Amino acid sequence: MEILLLQIFIPLIAAAVMLIAGKSARSLAGVLSLLPLAVTAYMYVNFVPDASIQYLVNLPWVPQFGINFKAGVDGISMILLILTNLLIPIIILSSFKHEIKNQSAFYALIFFMQSGLLLVFTALDGFLFYVGWEIALIPIYFICALWGGQNRIQVNLKFFIYTIAGSLIMLLAIIYLHLQTPNNSYDIAEFYKLNLDSSTQGWIFWAFFLAFAIKMPVFPFHTWQPDTYTEAPTAGTMLLSGIMLKMGIYGVIRWLIPVAPLGFHDWGLTALVLSIIGVVYASIIAFTQNDIKRLIAYSSIAHVGLISAGIFAWNMQGLQGAMIQMLNHGINVVGMFFVADIIIRRMGTRELDQLGGIAKPAPKLAIAFLIIVLGTVALPLTNGFIGEFLLLMGVYNYNIYFAALAGLTIILGAVYMLRMYQKVMLGVTNERTTIFSDIDTTEKSVLLIVSVLIIVIGIYPQPILHISEAAISNLLEQVNQKILVQ
């Protein structure tokens, strides 16, 4: 049995189990979510950190169309497998605090989505990649539309149509590439070999970029995001921000730039500039947000903008920074939304103005929240610092002024994050916050896992950096060669 197939299909089986599990769905979901993580752990232990593709699966699927079920894992995919399978159990555990209607469907959708995500992160066939891309989207749409807040229908429709529009354009590009290959294949290796002229690659660049930029989102394709994050149920927000947006980032690294290196050569600067604008623009908007979820949503746009900037700077530091920061951002943003959820659940409001002084009745929450804030503002010895340091260094190697602009995130991030922390936790309690009860066992375990990850990765990041180093350096080499030849 191929271990990778196991990895991808266990969540699908879990989804099926959920549908028949009935009342015990919740606890069963918790247990089942550990299986993919265990498989990932096994794969990590046996993984050789060189540039090769491991655990390769290559089965004919629709051979007459040149579609194969071809998937494999290199260092880049490995980090995203860890991200996905580490966060899903945390997200499921954090959902235990909620009364969820029709829970078997809820957890089935999460597992269904997990399969799609794993497919996206391992697919080496363009069509398979697209299938995974859509499989991941549909469940999250239903999670948000069925369990979300009051404006969920309208907000979600926009999110759905927006992302679908992006991915259809990407599909066109994939089909176009498929038609250009000599033997009409969807194989990514065949895509890499294509030598299209630079104006064609320009179009391909933009077709992919739109899909990925909407997903991340990169300025100015971000306006669906704050509304969607705010209206989604917490688990949905965590799935979207923690894992799903990494599909876009991963897509840029795996598909966009290597498939259209000349397009990147011509348009990479534009993408880089958009990313940096997003960092500053979203940070400034976050300054005055009064809705805690919306504030985190804008901060996420800023942080993702920096990751994207690091990639488009296209050098070892920027890319390695992006790899580790994908993981870090996932951990931190899930922690952040979980804290927000704890507060919203207890207080019944998302307005910062109505909070304050919670550190007094809830000192344990105060510590965990502070650690997450520090990770987010990239304090050294937290995970965020490793990522932002490398990302900014990557941008710096491209251009010092860009680094100075993107580096503003160091200051601006502290401004809005500490403002939020102060408004929620510090100051005097009001009559509502004074009866705030501190975190219980489930909440404590989620926050403990998140806090420990933040600090451990911050102190000893090398095991993670090491996973993707060879694969990234190989990719860099390969693309730079192509640009140089032209």
Place this chain on the structure above:
Amino acid sequence: MINLVWLVPLFPLIGFLINGLGRNTLSKSVIGLTGCLAVLASFIVSLGIFIELNASNTKSFIVPLFDWISAGTVKIPFSFMVDPLSALMLLIVTGIGFLIHLYSTGYMSHDAGFGKFFSYLNLFIFFMLLLVLGSNYVIMFIGWEGVGLCSYLLIGFWYTNSSYASAAKKAFIMNRIGDLGFLIAVFLIFTTFNSVEFAVIFPQAASMLAGDRALIIITSLLFVGAIGKSAQLPLFTWLPDAMAGPTPVSALIHAATMVTAGIYMIARSNILFTLAPQTLHVIAIVGLATLLLAATIAVTQNDIKKVLAYSTVSQLGYMFLGLGVGAYTGAFFHVITHAFFKALLFLGAGSVIHAMSNEQDMRNMGGLKKKLPVTFLTMMIGTIAIAGLPPFSGFFSKDEILAHVYEHNQLFWVLGVIGAVFTSFYMFRMMFLTFNGSFRGTTAQEHHLHESPSSMTIPLIVLAVLSVIGGFIGIPEIFGGGHWLQNFLSPVFAVSAGKMPHLTLDHSTEFILMAVSVAGALGAMLFAYQKYVKKGEVPAEDRIERGTLARLSYNKYYIDEIYASLITRPLDSLSGFFHKVVDKKGIDGLVNGFGKGAIEASKSFRLLQSGMVGFYIFMMVFGIVALLVYSMYKI
């Protein structure tokens, strides 16, 4: 012992973990003991390191621990460096740190957050030691930002007071502005020298030409970092606000150690700065401007801690002035003596505040001399030391800086001496208002007046002794001294010294310079005595109208207000504009416009708009299949 240098930061880290985890369960005495012992153990190891280094012929050791970050050619090891500069700084941080921990066991004994306080204090020592010991700029940066975090936590220690919480936030953000400069400097250092290790960079830099463009940019950016951390113009306004923290914190972090990190970093990087004379010139001017500005604010402040805070800003200005004229040893000398007397003065002020039931306004004090004899005596020693009267410690270090300044630029020297005159005035003003005259507080306060317990007075006495004799480590040749400090530090500054003009003042000039500044300080002291003891003046109530100059000084030149209207408020408006206009109306309007346009255009397909999501998904899948079919026919 030097190979065991990792023990030095490890002890406080363990102390932090024990007290942090046991803050609610351990008793106060266990917490206090753990906190103090952790730092004492570090001090003992530091002492061993110092002795070994002093005896050794090699003056620089690298102790590697593990690989921290590597990506491509960037390799950042987690390793420590022991040389005369770091060894001395270790002694200051752990030595004074220990005394302040000891003092805190008394000062904080009634506070509910006792355990939290000690864990934060230990954490601070840990980060400060990383800053001092790091063998490269990135490890130094960990400590650099880490102490900023502890500063944030301790300024906002009494977080239920929102203005304290705001002061903490302000300190962190202002520090972060500097930190961005530091960070970009690190990147530039890497691209210039292909390393961030001190031991690799400095020998390479030594062969570069003075005025090299890269060096000027690197040093300017590093200096931006120093401006934030060491509270210089224009980023100094966080330090007076930082007085919101408990007084031992002000003594340890905001006087003796953390705020001198900027000077330490520049002294560490001295060769880079020596070869960037333009940057040095800017440093001298910024230092000078800061020292004068802060000194002229201090003369009208009535909060005892605010006086000391502005005094600290001003004294840091002297250190930067010293660095700016290339007096690296002098500047570091002043770091040491200032650590003694300013820690003493803050702890003394803490003792006063403790006795006065948390009163900080000197207008409500007076006549405390009799009730707090130890506090009075030790603070008087600290005051004489900071005023620069011989033979107390401040005299030697300040005059060493001023002698170099004189040779560099005589106008700077005049301004520096004027600053010294102000220093003497505001310090004696503070002493006289607090300890002389008659008591002006409430009867409840008067009833409660008492000398502090020995846990608090012993540190005061030790620091007072150090403030008296601390200057003897650097007795200049003019008094027949060998200047031990200069010799000890010479390996660190050797290359720079070879590229700088030497001090060539003849003895008579040097004597005259000293005489002038001492006379100025004495004059200011007498003037303060006349005004506040003989005439018994008390500063006016806040509602009384002040003259223009006094009003400017009293209101700190309205700098906070200027920043609020030039930076904070415009940014908030910009935020609202971006959010409500650009984002909602502009970009999102466009996106929605697309959607609406599509609907308008497809009115004829209205029947397809069933509103059922399932149907849309079906259409999507159908579309994919259709495309596939198309591609098949294309084949």
